Amino acid sequence: MQPLPAPLSNNAVASLKARGGLRLYSVMGIGPKKTWDAVSNAVYALNPDSGEWAEVRPVPGTAGRIAAAAAGARDHVFLFGGYVLDAQGGETTVPDVSVYDPLSDRWFRGSDTPVPVDDSVIGVYRDRYIYLVSGWSKNDAVRNVQVYDGEKDKWLQASPIPGTPVFGHAGALVNDTIIYVDGAHRNPASNQPKYVASDECWMGKIDHHDPTKIQWSKLPSHPGNARYRIAAGGSEKDQKVYFSGGTDNPYNYNGIGYDGHPSEPVAVTFAFNLRTGKWETLNEKTPNPTMDHRGLLVAPHGLVIIGGMEKGQQVTSRVTVLPRK
Numbered sequence: 001m002q003p004l005p006a007p008l009s010n011n012a013v014a015s016l017k018a019r020g021g022l023r024l025y026s027v028m029g030i031g032p033k034k035t036w037d038a039v040s041n042a043v044y045a046l047n048p049d050s051g052e053w054a055e056v057r058p059v060p061g062t063a064g065r066i067a068a069a070a071a072g073a074r075d076h077v078f079l080f081g082g083y084v085l086d087a088q089g090g091e092t093t094v095p096d097v098s099v100y101d102p103l104s105d106r107w108f109r110g111s112d113t114p115v116p117v118d119d120s121v122i123g124v125y126r127d128r129y130i131y132l133v134s135g136w137s138k139n140d141a142v143r144n145v146q147v148y149d150g151e152k153d154k155w156l157q158a159s160p161i162p163g164t165p166v167f168g169h170a171g172a173l174v175n176d177t178i179i180y181v182d183g184a185h186r187n188p189a190s191n192q193p194k195y196v197a198s199d200e201c202w203m204g205k206i207d208h209h210d211p212t213k214i215q216w217s218k219l220p221s222h223p224g225n226a227r228y229r230i231a232a233g234g235s236e237k238d239q240k241v242y243f244s245g246g247t248d249n250p251y252n253y254n255g256i257g258y259d260g261h262p263s264e265p266v267a268v269t270f271a272f273n274l275r276t277g278k279w280e281t282l283n284e285k286t287p288n289p290t291m292d293h294r295g296l297l298v299a300p301h302g303l304v305i306i307g308g309m310e311k312g313q314q315v316t317s318r319v320t321v322l323p324r325k
Helices: none
Strands: 013-020 019-029 039-047 053-055 069-073 076-080 083-085 091-093 097-102 106-109 122-127 127-134 145-149 153-160 170-174 177-181 184-186 195-197 201-206 216-217 231-235 240-245 269-273 278-281 297-299 302-308 319-322
Touching: 013 076, 013 297, 019 076, 019 297, 019 302, 039 127, 069 122, 069 127, 083 278, 122 170, 122 177, 127 177, 145 201, 170 240, 177 216, 231 297
Parallel strands: 013 069, 170 231
Antiparallel strands: 013 019, 019 039, 039 053, 069 076, 076 097, 083 091, 097 106, 122 127, 127 145, 145 153, 170 177, 177 201, 184 195, 201 216, 231 240, 240 269, 269 278, 297 302, 302 319
16 A cells, blocks of 8 residues: 555544445644644545545644544544644643545534543444543543444443543444553652553443443453553454554653653554454564554455554654454
């Protein structure tokens, strides 16, 4: 597949099957300078059959965002939150909900997120309900599980996570099951470093009669170290949630760890198998690993990872396709 038209990291990604076939989307993100003025509001659509990208209408607004979450549902791409950088180094989490219609190449606004979040985990249930699990809001990570009803443009609050509130965690929703792992949280021991990696892994089962009721249970540790901003995505066909890359050293948007050391990507790719209820290691030495992801997309061609940061905290335009086994 062709590389992205521009190098981008921390870009939201989504897949959507519409009349024109499957399309994969990259939305916003930060460019190679990794500064406030390198944040983009560009949107690119990939035709996986031809491997070619097309630039579509950018996200409305004066500033691009990073750490937003996107998902395809109801023939549209839904985009939630993220944060805006300013020249003074300030970071502002926004409540914005933007909805893209590929047929008309237009964006329109949805109802604002009740608790604005960035670095959240997103998943779609029954092609209608879009879940935002935990994430950063204003001053700290939150336990909220917020559910957007795409049919009614309304918000619901679901059973909160019982574990440590986190941001930069990774996961997906497959059928009626949410799986999420890791992320970062405030260091309980000291202020140095301010944030540390979480090693918690959780599974949430959505009640078939009430989308706001989730039965949460703790999962055993996944293969490898606890990590931050892993690329993750789910497949209903495979009954698996896939995870690749990320780093074991949580960092801010520039790739430098909260401990002052540069963060580097980890080369492990693994999955949670919903049929067996077990973790599987797919590749301990994934070539050219990346970090700083908002998701991966499962396509017939394989696991598609769009952009991100390579070793040396280099923002890349590469599109990586990994085997699903």
